[in-house]
Amino acid sequence: MTKGDLAAMEALYLIKIGEIRLKDGNRAEFENRLKRDIKRRLSSFHSEVSSREGRYYLKVDEEHALKAEFALSRIPGINGWARAHKMPKDMTRMRAAAIAAMEPLVAQGAKTFKIEARRSDKGFVLDSYGIARELGGTILERFPTIRVDVHNPDAIIYVEVREKAYVFSDPSYGMRGLPIGSGGRGLLLLSGGIDSPVAGYKMLSRGLALESLYFHSYPYTSKEAWEKVRDLASNLATYSGGMTLHTASFTDVQLKIKKDALPEKSTLYLRACMMMAADMVAKGRGLNAIVSGESLGQVASQTAENMRFTGSYTDYPILRPLVGTDKEDTIRLARSIGTFDISILPYEDCCVLFSPKHPVLKAKYDEERAEFDGLGFREAVAQAVSTMETVELPFTFTPPQATAVQR
Ligand code: ATP
Ligand code: MG
Numbered sequence: 001m002t003k004g005d006l007a008a009m010e011a012l013y014l015i016k017i018g019e020i021r022l023k024d025g026n027r028a029e030f031e032n033r034l035k036r037d038i039k040r041r042l043s044s045f046h047s048e049v050s051s052r053e054g055r056y057y058l059k060v061d062e063e064h065a066l067k068a069e070f071a072l073s074r075i076p077g078i079n080g081w082a083r084a085h086k087m088p089k090d091m092t093r094m095r096a097a098a099i100a101a102m103e104p105l106v107a108q109g110a111k112t113f114k115i116e117a118r119r120s121d122k123g124f125v126l127d128s129y130g131i132a133r134e135l136g137g138t139i140l141e142r143f144p145t146i147r148v149d150v151h152n153p154d155a156i157i158y159v160e161v162r163e164k165a166y167v168f169s170d171p172s173y174g175m176r177g178l179p180i181g182s183g184g185r186g187l188l189l190l191s192g193g194i195d196s197p198v199a200g201y202k203m204l205s206r207g208l209a210l211e212s213l214y215f216h217s218y219p220y221t222s223k224e225a226w227e228k229v230r231d232l233a234s235n236l237a238t239y240s241g242g243m244t245l246h247t248a249s250f251t252d253v254q255l256k257i258k259k260d261a262l263p264e265k266s267t268l269y270l271r272a273c274m275m276m277a278a279d280m281v282a283k284g285r286g287l288n289a290i291v292s293g294e295s296l297g298q299v300a301s302q303t304a305e306n307m308r309f310t311g312s313y314t315d316y317p318i319l320r321p322l323v324g325t326d327k328e329d330t331i332r333l334a335r336s337i338g339t340f341d342i343s344i345l346p347y348e349d350c351c352v353l354f355s356p357k358h359p360v361l362k363a364k365y366d367e368e369r370a371e372f373d374g375l376g377f378r379e380a381v382a383q384a385v386s387t388m389e390t391v392e393l394p395f396t397f398t399p400p401q402a403t404a405v406q407r
Contacts, residue, residue, distance in 0.1 A: 011065040012086050013072060014168055015056035018079035018176045033179035034077045041071045041241055041395055052162075057084070067397050073172060074239045076205050077179035080171030082158070089124060089165045094131075095138040097167035098157055102139050105155040105169060112149035113139065117159040124161045131159055178207030180240060185209040186289035186319065187282045189274060190233060190245070192225055192347060195293030195322055197232045197339040198330050202321035203291050204239050210291065212236070212243060213281055215250040215274060215384075225347035230393070231400040235339050237393045248277060248388035253380045260375050263356040267301045268363055271310040272372055273381050279314035280385045290314060295322045295330070300359040309363040309372075338399055 015038075020030040035049045038058060047068065048059040058081075060068045065083075072081040085097040102113065117131040126134065135157070136148055160166045188200040190212040200210055214229045230245060237243035253273050257266050278290045294302045301310075311318050322330055334340035360368075 009062035011060050011062050011068065012084045013058040013068065013081050014084045014166065014171075015058060015072065015078055016080040016082075016171055016174070017056060017077060018174075019178055020077055030077070030179055030182055033182055034075070037075055037077070037180055037241055038071070041075065042068060069172070070238075070397050072174060074175055075180075075241075076175050076177045076207060076239065077182075078174035079176050080174050082168040082171040084166050084168040087165050087167075089121065089161055091126075091134060094159065094165050094167060095135060097165075098135045098139055098159070099142050101157050101167055101169040102143065102155065106143050106146060110154035111146055112153045113146060113155040113157060114148055114150045114153040115139070115157050115159060117161075119161040121161050121163070131161065135159060175205050175239060177205035180204065180207060181209045183207035183209075184288040185211070185286070186291045187278055187285070187287045188212045188236075188291040189278060189293070190214050190229055190236075191293070192228045192232065192343065192345075193293065194334050194340065194343040195295060195298075195330055197236060197293075197343065198334050198337070199291055199293040199319075199321050200236050201239060201333070201337050201339075203319055204236065206321075208289065208291070208319070210236070210240055210243065211246065211281075211285060211287065213246045213248065213278060213388075215248050215277070217251045217254050218249060220251065220254070222347055224345075228342060228345050228347050230391070231342050232339055234393045234396070235337070235342065235399045237395055238397075238399045239337070241395045243393045244390060245393055246281060246388050246390050248281075248384045250274075250277075250384055253377065253384055256375075256377065256380050264358050264360050265368075265371075266356050267359040268306055268309065268368065269372055269375075269377070271301050271306070272313050273377050275310045275313040275318075276378065276381045277385050279316060280382065281388070282314070282316050284385070288316070289319050290316045291319045291321070293322055294320045295325055295327070298327065300361050303361055303363075305362040305365070306360070309365055309368050312365075312369065342400065 020027060023030050038049050039047060042060065045064045046061065050057050058068060072078055085100060087093040087097060115132040115136045117128040119128045119131065156170055158168050183206050186203060186208045188196065188210045190196050190200065204210060212233050216226055226247060233243045233245040254270065257269050261269050282290060296302060331340060334343060
C-alpha cells in the first residue's frame with residue numbers, strides 16, 4: 001500500500017469517557033477540556049473529534065492511526081478506546097465488519113467470544129438480540145474453533161446501530177480519571193527517584209495540570225542526574241500534553257545546612273527549604289497545589305511528625321498521592337507508565353550526598369520551627385528560586401527511553 005492509499009483511508013475510534021459522565025452541572029466544561037486536549041495533541045495532522053448521544057468519536061487519516069492510539073492511551077479523562085468500523089445499516093456489511101474485528105482477537109488466542117449489540121434505531125429490521133444472534137452465527141461459521149461464552153468471554157465484539165452501524169472490538173485501556181486542568185494546576189517536586197514521577201502521573205490522572213520543580217546541587221550532582229529528571233519530565237509530558245520543568249540550584253542551601261545545622265537535622269531542614277522554595281514557585285506561577293512522592297514511613301524524612309514540620313513552610317495543600325501506597329505497587333505503576341527504567345539509572349540526587357547516618361525521625365514541632373527559623377534560610381532559598389532555569393518539554397509521540405541517557 002502506498003502512502004497515498006493510506007491517506008485516503010480513515011481510522012475511526014470510539015472513545016469511552018469515565019468519571020466525566022458522572023458530572024452534572026459542569027459536564028460541558030469537562031467535555032470541552034477533553035476535546036481540546038485530544039485536538040491539541042494531534043495538532044500536527046488533521047483530526048476530527050465529535051460527540052453524539054454521549055459517545056465520542058475521533059477520526060484521523062489511516063497513516064496517523066498509531067499516533068492517535070498512542071495519544072488516546074495517555075489522555076486523562078479517557079477510560080478506553082476502540083477502533084471502530086462504521087458502515088451503512090446493512091447486515092451484509094456488518095457481518096464482514098464483525099469478522100474483521102474478530103480476526104486479530106482469534107490470532108491473539110481468543111477461544112470464546114460474545115456479541116454485545118445495542119440498537120438505538122428502533123426501526124432497524126432486527127432487535128439487539130437478533131443482531132447478536134445473526135452476527136454470532138457468522139463468526140462461528142468463519143472461525144470454527146471458537147465458541148460462544150456469554151459469561152466470561154475472551155473477546156467481545158460490540159455492535160451499535162444508530163444513524164449508522166458501528167462494529168468494534170474490546171476497548172484498549174485509557175488513563176481514566178478527569179481531563180487535564182479540570183483539577184487546577186500544581187507543582188510537582190520531581191526528583192530522579194521512583195516515587196515522584198508516579199505521584200505526578202497519579203495527580204495528572206485526577207485532572208491536575210502540572211509543572212515540575214527539580215533541585216540539583218551542581219557540582220555535587222552531575223549533568224546526567226539532571227538529564228535523567230528531564231527524561232522523567234518528558235515522559236510525564238506524554239500524559240499531560242507537555243511539561244514545564246524548573247531547575248533550581250540548591251548547592252548554596254545545602255552548604256549552609258552543612259555549615260549551620262546538626263548533621264542529624266540536615267535532611268529535615270533540606271525538606272523544609274524545598275517546601276519553602278516550592279511555595280515561592282507556586283505563588284510566582286499562580287499554581288494551586290504542591291505534589292510530592294512521599295509515602296508514610298518509607299524513609300526517615302517521611303514520618304507524620306516530619307511532614308508536619310516541613311509542610312508548615314507552605315500554605316498550599318501538599319498532595320501526596322502515594323502516602324498510603326506500598327513500594328511494590330509504586331514500582332509496578334512506574335514500570336507500566338514507563339518511568340521505572342529511567343528512575344533506576346544510578347545518578348545521585350542532591351539529597352543522598354548530604355544525608356546523615358541518623359536523621360531525626362520525629363521532629364518536635366515548636367523546637368524545630370524555632371531553631372530552623374533562627375538559622376535564616378529564606379534568603380538562600382529565595383536566591384535559588386530567583387535564578388532557577390525553566391525548559392518547556394513538548395508532548396511527543398516518542399517518550400524517552402532509559403537507553404537515551406545510559407552512557
Ligand atoms: P523519590 O523516589 O520520588 O525520589 P524518595 O523515596 O527518594 O522519593 P525522598 O528522597 O525522601 O523520597 O523525597 C521525598 C519527596 O521529596 C520526593 O518524592 C520528591 O517529591 C521530593 N524531592 C526529593 N528530592 C528532590 C529533588 N532533588 N528535587 C525535587 N524534589 C525532590
Ligand atoms: Mg529521592
